[in-house]
Amino acid sequence: MADGMSPEQARAALDRAAQLSRRVESRARSMKAYSLVNAAAWAVSILAFGFIESIPVRLVVWLALLVLPLVGVVSWYRRQPVTAVSPPRPRGGWVIYSWTMMVVYAIAVIVGQVADLYGEPLYWVPAAVVVAAPLTILALRLPRA
Amino acid sequence: MTGNHPRHELDELLMHPVRLSVVAALAGVERAEFALVRDTVEVTDPMLSKQVALLEGAGYVGVHKGRVGRRTRTWLGLTADGREAYGRHLAALRAIAGDAFTA
Numbered sequence: 001m002a003d004g005m006s007p008e009q010a011r012a013a014l015d016r017a018a019q020l021s022r023r024v025e026s027r028a029r030s031m032k033a034y035s036l037v038n039a040a041a042w043a044v045s046i047l048a049f050g051f052i053e054s055i056p057v058r059l060v061v062w063l064a065l066l067v068l069p070l071v072g073v074v075s076w077y078r079r080q081p082v083t084a085v086s087p088p089r090p091r092g093g094w095v096i097y098s099w100t101m102m103v104v105y106a107i108a109v110i111v112g113q114v115a116d117l118y119g120e121p122l123y124w125v126p127a128a129v130v131v132a133a134p135l136t137i138l139a140l141r142l143p144r145a
Numbered sequence: 146m147t148g149n150h151p152r153h154e155l156d157e158l159l160m161h162p163v164r165l166s167v168v169a170a171l172a173g174v175e176r177a178e179f180a181l182v183r184d185t186v187e188v189t190d191p192m193l194s195k196q197v198a199l200l201e202g203a204g205y206v207g208v209h210k211g212r213v214g215r216r217t218r219t220w221l222g223l224t225a226d227g228r229e230a231y232g233r234h235l236a237a238l239r240a241i242a243g244d245a246f247t248a
Contacts, residue, residue: 005152010241013162017169017235024185025173079213081178 028084031094032142034073038098039135041069042105043128050112050124084142094138101134151240158203159234163188163196168205168223168231176209176222197221205230 045065052058077083108127117123159165166186171177183193200206205227209220223231 005155005241007242010238013165014235014238014242016162017165017172017238020166020169020185021173024170024177024181027177027181028174078211081181083175083177085173085175 024082025084028082029077029080030084030142031077032139034077035094035097035135035139035142037069037073039101039132039139041065042101042135043132046105046108046128046131047124049109050117050127051119051121053118097134097138101131104134105131151237154233154237154240156230156234156237158199158205159230161196163192164200165234167193167196167200167221168227171206171221171223172228172231174222176220179219179221182221200227203230 045062048061048065049058052061108131112118112120112123112127115123159168163186167182170182170185179193179197183190186193188196197206197208201208203226204224207222207224209222211218211220
């Protein structure tokens with residue numbers, strides 16, 4: 001079969017392959033939205049932690065802000081018929097950004113608690129920005145929604 | 146003497162137009178749903194299943210099943226071996242087509 005392949009047939013095969021790749025790739029969704037929603041949820045949750053006085057209310061709001069957006073975006077992502085090859089590759093890249101965010105989050109919460117910074121916007125607002133930074137940076141590096 | 150001709154670098158499995166189309170469709174993405182690949186390649190379910198089974202057997206394509214709501218879905222994705230084989234096959238096709246062709 002290969003013996004009979006002419007340059008024209010090879011060009012036609014390449015054209016067809018490129019066309020199919022482009023067509024499917026154009027439908028792909030990366031983890032951009034997933035990362036941005038998570039970044040926002042974690043940032044808002046740390047604000048709830050720092051500003052809501054009642055501990056039971058704080059816990060409920062804090063958990064809701066973490067869990068609900070995550071459930072929503074995971075559900076959306078799983079329904080996508082095509083997912084993009086998401087840089088940075090390998091996939092561990094996403095894990096590194098996530099763990100960085102969680103470590104920053106834990107440090108921010110512990111410092112806020114130990115230093116008794118409840119209700120202090122000069123601490124919690126910058127903390128929320130720093131918590132959101134890793135996944136926001138990741139999202140900016142991803143190709144499309 | 147004939148061993149240097151680029152046709153020898155063509156992947157036998159990817160010489161089949163449907164299999165080449167399936168691999169090409171998956172080449173630019175992490176994974177794609179079976180139905181989307183079927184519609185893109187314009188083949189029937191049994192034809193796609195048959196060709197995907199061959200590609201899976203060769204280690205070129207991974208098949209993952211999962212549930213979304215009440216529906217079971219099947220996703221297809223190229224393995225590292227599949228991407229490598231596809232790259233080699235494209236390089237051979239380009240060589241046959243002539244150096245000027247850079248699709």
